[in-house]
Amino acid sequence: MGNFHIKTPNNIEELVSCLKEVEDKTYLLSGGTDLVIKLRKNKIYTGTMIDLSGVKEMKYIKVENDIIQIGANITFSEIIENKYISQHCTCLKEAAQRVGSTQIRNMATIGGNISNAAPCADSITALMALGAKIKGINSNGEVWVRELDEVVLGAEKNKLAPDEVITEINVPLLGGGYKSSFGKIGSRTAVTIAKLNMAVVIKYNEIDGVIEDVTVALGALAPKAFISNTVGKVLLSEKPSNELLVNFKNALIQEVDIAIKGRASHPYKRIAITGLAEDVYNCLFKVMEIGGGN
Amino acid sequence: MQLQFTINGEQITVDVNPRARLLDILRDKLGLTGAKEGCGEGECGACTIIMDGLAVNSCLIFAHQARGKEIITIESLEKDGELDQLQKAFIDSGAVQCGYCTPGMLMSCKALLMRNPKPTETEIRTAIEGNLCRCTGYIKIVNAVNSVVTNK
Known part of the structure; x- marks a missing residue:
């Protein structure tokens, strides 16, 4: 049996001093639902684990300066129950x-x-569509802020330096007229890893009936979630209609063709994404009672 | 390492391997074998226990994550030889067949009722979506929880 050490910082200051001693075999533990499996599967018996869960300064959801600040220790259950997230970030709540x-x-x-940084991570797709930024700290106590895309490398790897840790997720408060939706396809409804996921954020002008702004993020199609400008352009400046839904689906099929052509999952995903498109589209426009997708 | 937490109302200190899971400690150190290991990766829910009022998979938690927490296991539901009404409802509704999923299923339902004594059927189904049962088809389990809710 190897040697395993646990460090349990209770605040940011203690966390920073733990980060100063980071080595090759140092693991950061947050909720543990992935790390427990990873350490067991890879038969890792030696190393140091820094348990972040005791750091109270990383457990909050608040709104300041038009930014929803989500502490990194916030669980998905806490996201679902939070009123700010429900009001302003529907796609993040749905992903959670x-x-x-x-x-x-x-x-x-x-x-x-x-x-x-799993390719199929549900929260990453939603946060990408929402334009989230990531705030963190390093072993010198220096606070940094980066784009989400700069933090996630993909294929279960992040771009954080060994002595860096994520402390907060910043989601800009979108103004009036904005709404969002998230959809996911897996092999069953619960406890499932996404075969495809998608988050769409739009600004809809109710007077003109026109989509004035749009961001489409797609997950589980590439090593990490990405924003599809091609699909976004199809929706931009358009009015919801049956024809628009068809165009939206076709643009998504093209995106799947480019992303995974030749892969075993390609024939399945190019059909499946049209169902996902319909779910997300209907969620976005049904509530507005303009009958867009039906 | 020394670990302190409350288990079924009793505060204890145990010496644990830093890499042990909570499930390992419950079963091997404390002799609480109600929580079962099924898949070992959070898919089946047979290891479900309640930590600080929330249903969690004890196979996905390192023991040290339980420090200072309040843990409730299936063993605490029976009081003075009397089964909890949820356990009785499971028996009455035929919600126990082979029994392997039952402790986890009961703890998921108990956690739900502790937070929400009058859940809807959808809320019951969401509470047990992380618990697999290959015998009952789930209907009898949902009926059992519903019978407790309507008897209140």
């Missing part, structure tokens, strides 16, 4: 609801999900 099961959502954290 589709993560794992009740038991996993009670432990798994948003900071952990981002650091783990």
Whole structure:
């Protein structure tokens, strides 16, 4: 049996001093729902684990300067129950609801999900569509802020330096007229890893009936989630209609063709994404009672 | 390492391997074998226990994550030889068949009722979406929880 050490910082100051001693075999533990499996599967018996869960300064959701600040230790259950997220970030709430099961959502954290950087991570797709930024700290106590895309490398790797940790997720408060939706396809409804996921944020002008701004993020199609400008352009400046839904689906099929042509999952995903498109589109426009997708 | 937490109302200190999971400690150190290991990766829910009022998979938690927490396991539901009404409802509704999923299923339902004594059927189904049962088809389990809710 090897030697395993646990460090349990209780505040940011203690966390920073733990980060000063980071080595090759140092693991950051947040909720643990991925790390427990990873350490067991890879038969890792030696090293140091820094348990972030005791750092109280990383456990809050608040709104300041038109930014929703989400502490990295916030669990998916806490995201689902939060009023600011419900009001302003529907797609993030919907993504959180589709993560794992009740038991996993009670432990798994948003900071952990981002650091783990799985291609199918539900929260990353939603946060990318929302234009989230990531705030963190390093072993010198220096605070940094980066784009989400700069933090996630993909394929279960992040771009954080070994002595860096995510402390907060910043989601800009979108103004009036903005709304969002998230959709996911997996092999079953719960406890499922996304085969495809998508988050769409739009600004809809109710007077003119025109989509004035749009961001489409796609997950599980590439090593990491990405924003599709091609699909976004199809929706931009358009009015919701049956024809628009068809164009939206066709643009998504083209995106799947480019992303994974030749892969075993390609024939399935190019059809499946049209169903996902319909779900997300209907969620966005049904509530507005203009009958866009039906 | 020394670990302190409350288990079924009793504060304890145990010496644990830093890499042990909470499930390992419950079963091997404390002899609380109600929580089962099924898949070992959070898919089946047979290891479900309640930590600080929330249902969690004890196979996905390192033991040290339980420091200072309040843990409730299936063993605490029975009081003085009397089964909890949820356990009785499971028996009455035929919600226990092979029994392997039952402790986890009961703890998921118990956690739900502790937070929400009058859940809807959708809320019951969401609470047990992380618990697999290959015998009952789930209907009898949902009926059992519903019978507790309507009897209140």
